[in-house]
Amino acid sequence: MTTPTAAHCGSVSALTLGLPTRTAIPEAKGSLPKGLFVAKVPVSAKLKQRLTNDIASITMLALLRPANTGVQAGTKVPEILVLGLRLADRTPAVEVPAEVIDLIADQRGGSGIVFVCVREGTFEGAAREECALAVRRNVPVKPGHQPITKVHAGAWKPAGEATLELPEDPSTVTMDELWNCLCAQAILDSADGTDLDARIALRDRLIELKALETKLTRDHQRAKNPTQRNEIYAKLHKVRTQLASLK
Template sequence: MMTDASHMPQRFAHCGSISALTLGLPAATAIPEEKSRLPKAMFVGHAQLSAKLRQRLTNDVAGITMLALMRPANMRLAAGVRVPEILVIGLRLSPKATTVPTEVIELIAAQRRSGIVFAVVRDVPHEGSVREECTLAVRRALPGRAGHVPVHEVFADEWRPAGEVTLDTDGIDVASASIDDLWASLCAQVILGSADGADLDARIVRRAQIGQLEATVDKLARDHQRAKDADQRNEIFAKLHKARQQLEALRAQ
């Protein structure tokens, strides 16, 4: 007996075991499997690729898959000003590749106005077997002065077992939020580990400043231990004390 295709269950796109549903996204955003494969050639076009980028795209990325598409209609949100929609794209790494392919993410994300969350999937040895891991990554413009050419950076979360990686969209207030607010929340989850997208640029700047001060404090502490001259030790200690105060103030904000 032939089966009516209209009654067959929908097969959604997946990258390894990662899909829109495993990430916790609404089924309405999931891409059908038959429409999900994205050939690498579509991102190359007439662009002049560096040897390093061409190598990473060719050798490090085994496949590119569209997993989900979030639009104002299927997320029941208002239209955005900054981003018209949000894509979730899966990047399956080749067996020998283990790091986030930031150059490939930059290449793909720079070609669209849409916000894009990348789900990067790899297989790694684990306790005598192989474990599938995933990390989420986004490309976002760094805070800068008006009128200046924006500078973008690729941010990636830590690697986790694939089954533990999710995106939280439940905290968005559909009565008042836009797709821009959802994009800010998703970026905050990847970059800061928080679903709160408020004042995101300022929080990213503060995190970078904290990282710089932590490195400064660490260096000054080691310099102070090595210094033999009393005047030099006192000078370094004064700088160390000031840096620690600045670090405490930033952390308290």
């Protein structure tokens, strides 16, 4: 019997990601029409335009469940989808489409979704196919507060280097733990899903402080007034001290 070809987004498929063959969606069943995600919910004209102009195609690459992974059932995440978003070819290259990811994730309820974003990019002057993994997770809030979600994305890398690993012995983890493991791989490029929310918060704080350090360094170089330069330098010193304490 011939094995069906796995669905793919660009050159990326469940198999190139390293997922088990039994989790792969056949190519004939992988394509999802973009209109599916705006047919039953109110969507702004701006978001419809982004879906139309920034997304070339949407493809279901894999579906992970206890039955096809050997992972134990969880209490929060019943299944995990791996969804390919082929981004439109344009200059500058389209970045990870957080608004579209929000739109799709809203319609999947409690399912976890790993978004595999694929685009044509350039590196050192040469064209290459690039991939970035993204997920939407709940942000920790105090009991009784309104739930908050946030889209997180990893770095762009050559499409052939994008992987999603399952634990060596899947039977030792639950679907909830697998979700954290895959989120850690997507966001932090680490297979360790423990204490994930705190590690994500630390990463985001480091990114914020580094951006502020760059801005203040530039402002300090441009400032002519001595008093202003001293004030900026004091802020810059404070930021650098915080960075040193977090690394």
